[in-house]
Amino acid sequence: MGQLLFRKAFSVGTKLLLSVLLLIAVVVAFLNVSAIILLKEDKQAYVFQSKLTEAVLAGNEFVNTVRHVFDTLRLSVATVDPRKPVTPELTAVLAALVENQSDAIYLSVGLFDLTEPSFKVVARSFKQKKLEELRAEADEFALSDDWLRSLAPDLKKNGFAFVNLSKSGISSLLGVLHVEGRAEGKVPVAFAVVPLKQFGSELSALNLTIATRSGWILFDTDATAQYSRSSVTGDPLFAFASQNSAANGTHEFVAGGTRYLGSYVFPGFDLMALSRVEWAKAHRATYALTEKFILLGLIAIGAAILFTIFFARTLTAPIAKLYEATKEVGKGHFNLNLAISSDDEIGELTRSFNSMSQKINELFIESVEKVKLENEIDIASTVQQTLLPPPVFSTDHVDIHSFYQAASRCGGDWWGTFTVGNRVVVGIADATGHGLPCALITASAKSCFSFLRKLAEENPTMDLDPGAMLSVNNRVIYEATEGRIMMTFFIAVLDFDKGEIRYANAGHNPPWLFRDEGGKIALRSLSIIGQRLGETADLPIAEVKTMDLRKGDLILLYTDGLMEGKGANGEMFGKRRMRATVESNFAAGPKGVVTALVNDFTKHGKDVAQEDDVTIAAIHVIATPATVSPERTQVGAEAEATLA
Numbered sequence: 185m186g187q188l189l190f191r192k193a194f195s196v197g198t199k200l201l202l203s204v205l206l207l208i209a210v211v212v213a214f215l216n217v218s219a220i221i222l223l224k225e226d227k228q229a230y231v232f233q234s235k236l237t238e239a240v241l242a243g244n245e246f247v248n249t250v251r252h253v254f255d256t257l258r259l260s261v262a263t264v265d266p267r268k269p270v271t272p273e274l275t276a277v278l279a280a281l282v283e284n285q286s287d288a289i290y291l292s293v294g295l296f297d298l299t300e301p302s303f304k305v306v307a308r309s310f311k312q313k314k315l316e317e318l319r320a321e322a323d324e325f326a327l328s329d330d331w332l333r334s335l336a337p338d339l340k341k342n343g344f345a346f347v348n349l350s351k352s353g354i355s356s357l358l359g360v361l362h363v364e365g366r367a368e369g370k371v372p373v374a375f376a377v378v379p380l381k382q383f384g385s386e387l388s389a390l391n392l393t394i395a396t397r398s399g400w401i402l403f404d405t406d407a408t409a410q411y412s413r414s415s416v417t418g419d420p421l422f423a424f425a426s427q428n429s430a431a432n433g434t435h436e437f438v439a440g441g442t443r444y445l446g447s448y449v450f451p452g453f454d455l456m457a458l459s460r461v462e463w464a465k466a467h468r469a470t471y472a473l474t475e476k477f478i479l480l481g482l483i484a485i486g487a488a489i490l491f492t493i494f495f496a497r498t499l500t501a502p503i504a505k506l507y508e509a510t511k512e513v514g515k516g517h518f519n520l521n522l523a524i525s526s527d528d529e530i531g532e533l534t535r536s537f538n539s540m541s542q543k544i545n546e547l548f549i550e551s552v553e554k555v556k557l558e559n560e561i562d563i564a565s566t567v568q569q570t571l572l573p574p575p576v577f578s579t580d581h582v583d584i585h586s587f588y589q590a591a592s593r594c595g596g597d598w599w600g601t602f603t604v605g606n607r608v609v610v611g612i613a614d615a616t617g618h619g620l621p622c623a624l625i626t627a628s629a630k631s632c633f634s635f636l637r638k639l640a641e642e643n644p645t646m647d648l649d650p651g652a653m654l655s656v657n658n659r660v661i662y663e664a665t666e667g668r669i670m671m672t673f674f675i676a677v678l679d680f681d682k683g684e685i686r687y688a689n690a691g692h693n694p695p696w697l698f699r700d701e702g703g704k705i706a707l708r709s710l711s712i713i714g715q716r717l718g719e720t721a722d723l724p725i726a727e728v729k730t731m732d733l734r735k736g737d738l739i740l741l742y743t744d745g746l747m748e749g750k751g752a753n754g755e756m757f758g759k760r761r762m763r764a765t766v767e768s769n770f771a772a773g774p775k776g777v778v779t780a781l782v783n784d785f786t787k788h789g790k791d792v793a794q795e796d797d798v799t800i801a802a803i804h805v806i807a808t809p810a811t812v813s814p815e816r817t818q819v820g821a822e823a824e825a826t827l828a
Contacts, residue, residue, distance in 0.1 A: 205368035226648040231466040232434040236447035237460040243451030252287045257362040257374035264293045279309040289314040290377035295370040301332035318355050348413045356380040393458040421446040581680045581807035585774040587800045595623025597743045602637040606680040613673040631659040650688035652673040658723035670716040688726040691716035698738045705767045728741040739803040745796035751788045774802035801810035
């Protein structure tokens with residue numbers, strides 16, 4: 185009945201007008217609603233991603249700062265044993281450690297009683313000028329019994345703990361504790377205080393919280409939460425993150441009657457970074473654009489009435505062009521540029537279509553470029569593999585087996601070796617972090633090592649001084665990175681004419697020398713203090729030590745990725761497990777030792793993402809060096825005593 189009335193009651197022009205108006209109204213409404221829905225979803229996804237990015241970047245920066253401090257703490261405990269008398273020389277070494285790093289302003293070493301939590305400081309050092317700038321006193325950093333009791337569970341579980349030392353009127357401060365060993369009773373502990381002023385200034389515009397897994401706030405952009413040392417356990421975002429096993433995620437929640445969008449990430453060291461923004465604030469632009477879309481739709485319908493009456497053909501022609509253009513887009517032709525014949529709604533629609541197709545084309549090109557970049561990274565990873573010696577390397581004097589595994593496609597670890605006459609030079613290095621930038625630094629280290637090799641081959645009688653070689657490498661690393669990336673480096677010269685090993689270290693993990701002494705495997709640590717490469721243009725003269733070599737000795741080089749690799753429970757692979765594996769497989773030679781270490785490390789870190797690059801090189805002395813003098817034997821005994 186309605187269809188019959190429509191046919192008889194209206195003229196053709198009216199029918200055309202009503203049909204076009206109805207069509208345009210439906211199309212405009214559909215486009216507006218779709219655009220609003222898509223805009224809202226896209227905006228929310230963008231906010232989630234931006235918050236997640238903020239949490240990841242802030243968390244990673246925080247963890248990098250903590251990781252640097254942990255290096256200093258481990259070195260301080262290895263240098264000053266609080267269970268033994270502390271000499272002025274050791275106190276001077278501790279002071280040098282504080283001055284030669286840029287993160288901690290206060291460092292103390294003492295004994296921590298895990299049974300009845302207490303902390304007895306036996307030695308400490310601090311930067312007085314930094315404390316004066318912060319208007320703080322060193323005695324203010326004494327931990328109360330309440331704090332010690334709350335930190336004891338984390339120290340037992342992880343071997344480390346964090347505490348918020350911030351006070352009103354003083355810059356934000358973070359306390360970091362590291363214990364050596366997990367036994368009940370008194371254990372060696374190192375404690376450092378790190379200012380977070382620069383870290384906080386970079387994040388002041390955000391709503392960000394960094395807390396421990398137990399909920400204690402270590403850093404918060406809200407000054408009230410930061411200086412009250414409160415807990416974040418009542419935060420819905422913290423509760424959601426604690427119940428999820430994913431390394432990061434997003435969550436929409438309500439707190440205090442306010443709706444929020446939030447993201448979380450676990451950056452490492454049992455920490456959690458939380459970033460949040462109010463829902464209404466995040467969608468403020470969406471509301472404004474929604475109103476504009478609605479207004480634009482109403483204007484388009486009103487204008488369509490006039491243009492349909494007077495310019496029906498003019499109106500339908502651009503629509504036909506748009507229709508044809510959409511078919512071209514469907515065929516994959518995105519780079520379209522339709523002629524704009526008017527400035528009305530159709531012209532705006534055409535302009536929007538051109539902009540949309542151009543954006544799609546740009547995204548397509550970006551996708552292609554991304555694929556190219558991925559291929560280039562794969563090539564860089566392949567090239568980096570060529571920078572390393574083969575897994576098996578032998579000479580008349582040594583038999584070397586090695587293993588390398590990067591945490592990402594490009595790593596920051598490197599090791600190398602070369603021979604000159606009856607001397608074998610070995611080196612192992614670890615750039616801070618991993619990824620493509622660090623891989624480029626390892627290439628610089630390899631080039632420098634190759635230069636030293638060529639120089640030694642051209643001058644066979646030259647003195648291969650490990651300290652001098654570190655200085656050359658430092659200059660190369662510093663000029664390549666301008667002090668932005670550091671590298672630890674260990675170099676040793678195995679001299680089979682003299683029957684000795686000379687070595688120097690630039691902040692790297694001390695290699696181990698295992699020796700069969702009457703059926704008992706003795707361990708000597710090639711421990712020596714040295715500054716990392718790349719911090720300054722001129723490296724202080726590195727200390728060089730000498731130790732005797734004997735047939736059957738096995739020297740283990742490794743990077744901290746092996747020792748600090750975590751299992752599913754967060755426990756690190758550790759020195760004790762490494763030592764037990766090497767000693768139990770000592771008779772199997774370097775191949776057996778490396779294979780056993782890799783197998784044990786893989787089992788320990790099963791189902792856990794590898795956080796750092798892992799490099800292992802086992803050097804087996806197969807030649808008989810020269811006779812060892814009593815003095816060399818004594819040097820070896822002293823080195824054994826320094827093993828942490």
